[in-house]
Amino acid sequence: MAKTKILLAEDEEMISMAFHYGLTYLGYDVTVAVDGLETLAKLDEITPDILLLDMIMPNMNGLETLEALRQKPAYKQLPVIMLTNLSQPSDMTTAYELGATDYLIKSDITLDELVKRVEEILVRA
Amino acid sequence: MVAHTVHAFESGGKIDSDNEEQVLADTLQTTDTENTEALRRRLATLNQRLEANNSALEEAQALTHLGSWQWNVASGEISWSDELYRIYGLKPQERQIDFESFMGLIHSEDRDRVGSIIGQAYQTGAAFEFEHRITLSNNSVRILYGKGKADKDAKGAITRMVGTSQDVTEQRQAEAALRLSDERFQAVSAATNDVVYDREVATEMVWSNDALSSQYGYPAHCQNQPLSWWIKHIHPADQTTFTKTVQNILNGTKTHWTVEYRFKKHDGTYVDVRDRAFILRDDTGRPLRIIGSMLDITQQKELERAKDKFISLVSHQLRTPLTAMRLFTGMLAGGQGGKLSAMQSDFVDKINASTVRMIRLVSDILNVSQIERGRLKVVPVPTDISSLIGWHIDELKPVAEAKKVAINYEPIKDLQEVNVDPVLFGQIVHNFLTNAIRYSRDEDTTITVRFERRSEQYVLAVQDSGIGIPKNVQRRIFSSFFRADNAVKAHGDGTGLGLYLIKLIMDAAGGETGFESIEGKGSTFYVTMPFSGMKAADGDKILMQETHGED
Numbered sequence: 112m113a114k115t116k117i118l119l120a121e122d123e124e125m126i127s128m129a130f131h132y133g134l135t136y137l138g139y140d141v142t143v144a145v146d147g148l149e150t151l152a153k154l155d156e157i158t159p160d161i162l163l164l165d166m167i168m169p170n171m172n173g174l175e176t177l178e179a180l181r182q183k184p185a186y187k188q189l190p191v192i193m194l195t196n197l198s199q200p201s202d203m204t205t206a207y208e209l210g211a212t213d214y215l216i217k218s219d220i221t222l223d224e225l226v227k228r229v230e231e232i233l234v235r236a
Numbered sequence: 237m238v239a240h241t242v243h244a245f246e247s248g249g250k251i252d253s254d255n256e257e258q259v260l261a262d263t264l265q266t267t268d269t270e271n272t273e274a275l276r277r278r279l280a281t282l283n284q285r286l287e288a289n290n291s292a293l294e295e296a297q298a299l300t301h302l303g304s305w306q307w308n309v310a311s312g313e314i315s316w317s318d319e320l321y322r323i324y325g326l327k328p329q330e331r332q333i334d335f336e337s338f339m340g341l342i343h344s345e346d347r348d349r350v351g352s353i354i355g356q357a358y359q360t361g362a363a364f365e366f367e368h369r370i371t372l373s374n375n376s377v378r379i380l381y382g383k384g385k386a387d388k389d390a391k392g393a394i395t396r397m398v399g400t401s402q403d404v405t406e407q408r409q410a411e412a413a414l415r416l417s418d419e420r421f422q423a424v425s426a427a428t429n430d431v432v433y434d435r436e437v438a439t440e441m442v443w444s445n446d447a448l449s450s451q452y453g454y455p456a457h458c459q460n461q462p463l464s465w466w467i468k469h470i471h472p473a474d475q476t477t478f479t480k481t482v483q484n485i486l487n488g489t490k491t492h493w494t495v496e497y498r499f500k501k502h503d504g505t506y507v508d509v510r511d512r513a514f515i516l517r518d519d520t521g522r523p524l525r526i527i528g529s530m531l532d533i534t535q536q537k538e539l540e541r542a543k544d545k546f547i548s549l550v551s552h553q554l555r556t557p558l559t560a561m562r563l564f565t566g567m568l569a570g571g572q573g574g575k576l577s578a579m580q581s582d583f584v585d586k587i588n589a590s591t592v593r594m595i596r597l598v599s600d601i602l603n604v605s606q607i608e609r610g611r612l613k614v615v616p617v618p619t620d621i622s623s624l625i626g627w628h629i630d631e632l633k634p635v636a637e638a639k640k641v642a643i644n645y646e647p648i649k650d651l652q653e654v655n656v657d658p659v660l661f662g663q664i665v666h667n668f669l670t671n672a673i674r675y676s677r678d679e680d681t682t683i684t685v686r687f688e689r690r691s692e693q694y695v696l697a698v699q700d701s702g703i704g705i706p707k708n709v710q711r712r713i714f715s716s717f718f719r720a721d722n723a724v725k726a727h728g729d730g731t732g733l734g735l736y737l738i739k740l741i742m743d744a745a746g747g748e749t750g751f752e753s754i755e756g757k758g759s760t761f762y763v764t765m766p767f768s769g770m771k772a773a774d775g776d777k778i779l780m781q782e783t784h785g786e787d
Contacts, residue, residue, distance in 0.1 A: 125560030133563060136572045196555050218559040218595045221566050 114140040115233065118159035120150040120176065121194065122168045126217065130163070133222040147171025151179060154186060160236075161229055164211075166195035166202065174205055181210045190232045294318055301403040307335075308396050309358075314338065323380065323403045325372035343369035343377060354384075354397075361386040361394055367404070379405045430529040431509075435463060437486075437523045442466055451532065453502035471498035471506055486523050491515050499530065508537040544609050551602040555595060562591045593729070600733045604716060604740070612744035614773040616655040621687055622647035624658055625696075628665040629685065632673060640679035643669070648688050655769025660741045661696075667734040668698040668761050674727050675702035675759075693764045701758035705751070714739040714749060722755070738763065746771030 117139050121127040127143055134141045142157050144150040148170045154162070162180075166173035173193060180186040190212045195202070203214055212232055215225065294317070297303060303320025307313075314335065318328035324341055331337075342350050346368040357364045363385040369377050384399025425432050425445035431452065433444040440463040448454050458465070470478050474497035485493045493513050498506040513528025565588040567573060569581065576584065629643050636643055665685075672683045684699040705713055709720045717732040724730075735749075742749045742763050747770065753759035 123556050123560070125557060126563065129560050129563035129567070133567050133572065136567070196552050196559070218555045218562070218599070222563060222570075223566075 114138060115161070115229075116140045116142070116157060116159040117161055117163060117229070118142050118144060118150065118153055118157060119163045120144045120147070120168065120173070121163070121165040122146060123165070130222070130225070134226070137222075137226055145169075147173070147176035147179075150176050154180060154189075158185075159189075160233060161190045161192065163192050163194055163225075166193060166206075174202075174209060177206065177209045177211060188236070190236050192228065192232070298322070302400055303402075304398070304400045306396055306398040309394055310396075320401055323378070323401060324370060325374070341370050343371050345369070357384060357386060357397065358394065361388055361392075378403055379408045428529070430531050432529045433527070435526040435528075437525060440464070452499070452507070455502075469500040471500065474498055486515065486526075489521055491517070493528075496533070507532050508534045540609070544605060547601060547605045551598045554598050558591055558595050558598070562588065562595065565591060597731055600731050600737070604733055604737060607737075607740045607744075612660075612740065612773060614657050614660060614741075614745045614770055616657050616745075616770040616772055618653035619656050619658050619661070621651060621654045621656065621661075624656075624662060625665055625685060625687060628662055628669060632666070632669050635670075636673050636683070639673060639676060641673050641676045642680075642682045643673075643685060644682050645685040651687070654694060656765075657745065657770055660745065661770070664696065664738050664741060664763055665698075667738055668696075671734060671761070672698050672700035672702065672759075674730075675723060676700055677702050677758075689767075690764075693766055694769070695762055695764050697760055697762040699758065699760040704755040704757050704759055705753040706755045710751075710753065713751065735761075744773050746773075 115138075117134055119127060119130055119134070119141055121130065121143070122145050127145070131141050131143055142153055142159065144153045146169045150162070150164070150168075151171075153159075164173045164177060168176070171179070173195070177191060177193070180189070180191075187210075191210070192213045192215055193206045193211045194215055194217050196217055206214055213228060215228065220228075297317055297319035301319065301323060303323045304317045305320055306315055308315075312334070314333050316329075316333055321328045321330065339347055339351060350366070350368050353364055353366050356362075363383075365381070365383040367379060367381050369379055371377055380401045381404045382399055382401045384397055386394045386397045389395050425447070429447055429451055431444050431447040433442050435442040442461055442463055442465075444459045444461075446456075446459070448459055449456055467475060467479065478495060478497050481495050482493065491514060493511075493515070495511050497509060497511065499509045500506055509530045510533045511528060511530050513526050515523050516525040516527065517523050565584055568576065568584045569588060625645060625647075629645055633643070669683070669685070676683065678701075681701050684697075686695070686697045686699070688695055688697075703722050703726050705720055706722060709718075712718045713720070714735050715732075716736040718736075719730055719732040739749045742765075745765065747763050747765035749763050751759055751761045
């Protein structure tokens with residue numbers, strides 16, 4: 112069985128490394144992008160099963176990237192989990208309006224919880 | 237009888253003496269024995285009228301504290317009305333007054349001036365008026381206002397001088413007090429950088445002090461403008477709130493308001509102002525005038541914004557590396573970095589626990605800061621309270637069991653669903669319970685949780701038999717970052733934000749927060765809300781998912 116492909120868009124190096132390492136260890140095929148533009152490019156390149164998308168990034172933030180990718184028919188149904196440290200309800204509302212599948216506060220989840228959420232979403236998708 | 241005083245007056249209770257004298261003379265000319273009786277009757281009538289007029293005059297003088305005098309220049313005789321004696325603190329007609337004794341009654345500092353005014357009037361015959369002080373026998377000083385004039389004969393020689401003297405002490409004191417108060421107001425108005433204003437409700441005209449020019453740059457004529465001018469200078473986004481708030485207060489019974497808005501300066505820029513006013517109402521409660529001040533709080537607002545930005549930045553910057561630490565220690569503990577020895581594993585767990593605690597602390601600070609600055613969003617939904625409380629008790633059971641503390645909760649029967657925001661209400665239950673467990677004194681004690689109806693309210697109460705709160709710090713227990721000394725001693729951890737957060741939540745949700753506590757015996761913390769439950773609030777802030785404020 113082919114590995115589940117995860118595209119991880121995260122500009123914070125340490126967090127990116129932690130997720131990259133942990134998810135790889137748990138058997139996922141992880142590709143990393145460091146900003147919005149790279150995320151859009153890598154989407155076409157690797158066609159992931161799920162996107163983990165950080166809110167605050169240079170060169171197109173998470174919300175802008177989400178809006179841009181939902182314009183493309185190929186990514187209309189792509190599961191996208193927003194990752195953030197913020198807790199403004201307006202941001203959450205905006206993210207869901209733009210088509211986010213889920214929303215996680217990075218500091219509040221463990222790797223196990225993230226994986227659990229990813230698997231639940233992939234089963235539904 | 238003081239018949240002589242009558243002549244001092246040219247009007248008022250006057251006897252037409254010339255006319256009466258003529259009638260008498262006529263009567264005398266034609267007199268014979270049979271007319272003697274008529275004459276006597278006529279004299280009696282005249283005397284009666286004279287006395288009536290005199291007593292009316294005396295009454296009028298007493299009422300107005302106005303005495304009168306006359307000085308017969310030829311005879312040198314001075315006569316005073318009864319009231320004038322009283323004004324000088326003497327018994328009416330107790331002794332004859334001459335010029336010497338009169339001058340002796342004048343306040344020593346005014347004596348020369350009074351002498352020269354009277355002397356001049358005596359020489360020129362001109363009417364005069366003046367004020368002077370007198371010293372009474374008990375040494376008290378009174379202020380008199382005097383008026384006088386000289387009567388001359390056909391050759392222009394002065395025959396007598398007449399005048400009045402009125403005690404105006406109270407009037408002058410009141411005027412002086414008013415002047416002082418006005419001077420103080422002017423001084424305060426000038427000294428303060430606040431715009432001080434006085435708005436007349438009936439005309440909607442607003443007067444303001446110089447600060448409108450000196451602080452906000454408006455020309456002086458703007459210090460008298462209709463209310464519409466002022467409203468026009470409030471930031472458009474704040475106008476509706478301002479007029480609504482103010483109208484509500486005016487329609488109510490309050491005597492004060494405090495509103496904050498942005499006010500436009502003459503150069504077109506805006507300043508943040510705090511407008512505090514006192515509303516003067518008539519007996520029926522109708523507002524008459526509004527007197528207030530506008531304080532420029534731009535700097536304060538900028539500081540607040542800077543503080544918020546700083547807290548937000550710091551907590552974000554702290555959370556990012558903490559998150560990475562937590563993820564890596566999590567992986568270490570999970571064996572993803574290779575197998576650990578028992579000691580290594582223990583160390584990693586401790587690092588992990590500390591990291592989690594630090595993340596929570598940062599979340600708490602950010603939460604409190606955000607709720608303080610914005611409005612907390614409260615979304616009440618019909619909630620099964622017993623299940624919600626039970627869930628939170630279960631969650632904390634391991635912690636309680638580790639301390640051998642039992643949690644007792646007996647849901648009341650027939651409890652329908654209650655309108656609460658489950659996240660916020662859960663936070664309250666969690667924070668109360670955490671404190672109760674943490675500060676339980678002995679092992680094998682019980683914490684009692686109750687949710688019940690009491691008069692017109694629902695009450696959630698958590699009772700412990702813990703260390704209690706010392707009386708001298710009880711009033712500070714809901715303050716941010718406050719921890720009582722005995723709490724710090726009992727438990728080093730804690731941010732002092734848990735109870736504060738509960739108060740912020742209940743304030744936003746229209747409920748009350750309180751406690752009863754005896755040091756060394758235990759505490760009962762409670763929140764109350766009406767049967768309608770928590771009040772919805774359309775705020776812009778929600779709690780972060782992981783907030784476990786403690787204390």
